Amino acid sequence: MKRFLSLALALCLVLGLGGCQFITKEIIERDAASPESRVLRDNVDKHAALDGAALYEHSLELAGLLEEMLRSPEYFELMGGSDHLGEVIIPLMRSNLSEPESAYLITLSEDALPLLMDTAEVDMEDFSPRLRKFLERRMFQSMPTILNSQQGAETLAASSILTVSQAWAGESLEESCYLVLHYPDACPVIVSFWGGDGLMESTATLLIGTALEEDSIPDVAKLFQQLGIAGMHVQELEIDED
Numbered sequence: 577m578k579r580f581l582s583l584a585l586a587l588c589l590v591l592g593l594g595g596c597q598f599i600t601k602e603i604i605e606r607d608a609a610s611p612e613s614r615v616l617r618d619n620v621d622k623h624a625a626l627d628g629a630a631l632y633e634h635s636l637e638l639a640g641l642l643e644e645m646l647r648s649p650e651y652f653e654l655m656g657g658s659d660h661l662g663e664v665i666i667p668l669m670r671s672n673l674s675e676p677e678s679a680y681l682i683t684l685s686e687d688a689l690p691l692l693m694d695t696a697e698v699d700m701e702d703f704s705p706r707l708r709k710f711l712e713r714r715m716f717q718s719m720p721t722i723l724n725s726q727q728g729a730e731t732l733a734a735s736s737i738l739t740v741s742q743a744w745a746g747e748s749l750e751e752s753c754y755l756v757l758h759y760p761d762a763c764p765v766i767v768s769f770w771g772g773d774g775l776m777e778s779t780a781t782l783l784i785g786t787a788l789e790e791d792s793i794p795d796v797a798k799l800f801q802q803l804g805i806a807g808m809h810v811q812e813l814e815i816d817e818d
Contacts, residue, residue, distance in 0.1 A: 627747075628813050632679055634744065635755045635767045638780035639673040641740045642765060646671055655737045664734040664784065671762035671782075679815055680796045682754040685807035689715050692805055713770065716752055720766045720781045723799060727785040739781040747776040756796055758788045 645651050646669045652662070689712045693700060700708050724735040752770040759765075767780040788795045793810045800808055 643673040676757040678758045679813040680756040741779040
């Protein structure tokens, strides 16, 4: 586990989000309760009150862009997709990512990422606080990449093509978090959210080859526990489908 984690960390910290397709937009005013939107019920517990409805809506928007990618063979030609990548991506091309069956909000404890670095035997003792904070943020952003790397090099390469990022001006988070969208007949989508001071950033990708059971908080927690991350909080969001 240490060897795998060390290699995965090195890969992700070096490459970062280099494979992402970045799209930036400013959304200053947004009506999350519009009839066209699917929003969360008001009875989500206080811990999940990171404006869960907004995070869910943003996640759906990013998932919609991933679905457009999957429905566009020309996109993969543009990205230089090989036959080996096609074997991974073609089975995903009919995925319907517009209607998740469930959604999960995950927050990590403050010491989760430093402990993960320790597990991978990454020595940050001589790093400045600024550099340490940068590496921990890069680590947070790269976590979905590390999860996909467990499925092999081809899955990792495919997930780098199927990754999108956006930034929203005028919105902030109290703490960084992940949101996982679960589908009955498609791979889960994981979205990482971070940022503050009026700018929220997010990155979404497919967790290729990962299966989740509906209404299964333990399954979602295991995604991170298998990497040695403990002390997380997983909250299932109640989706109003009316």
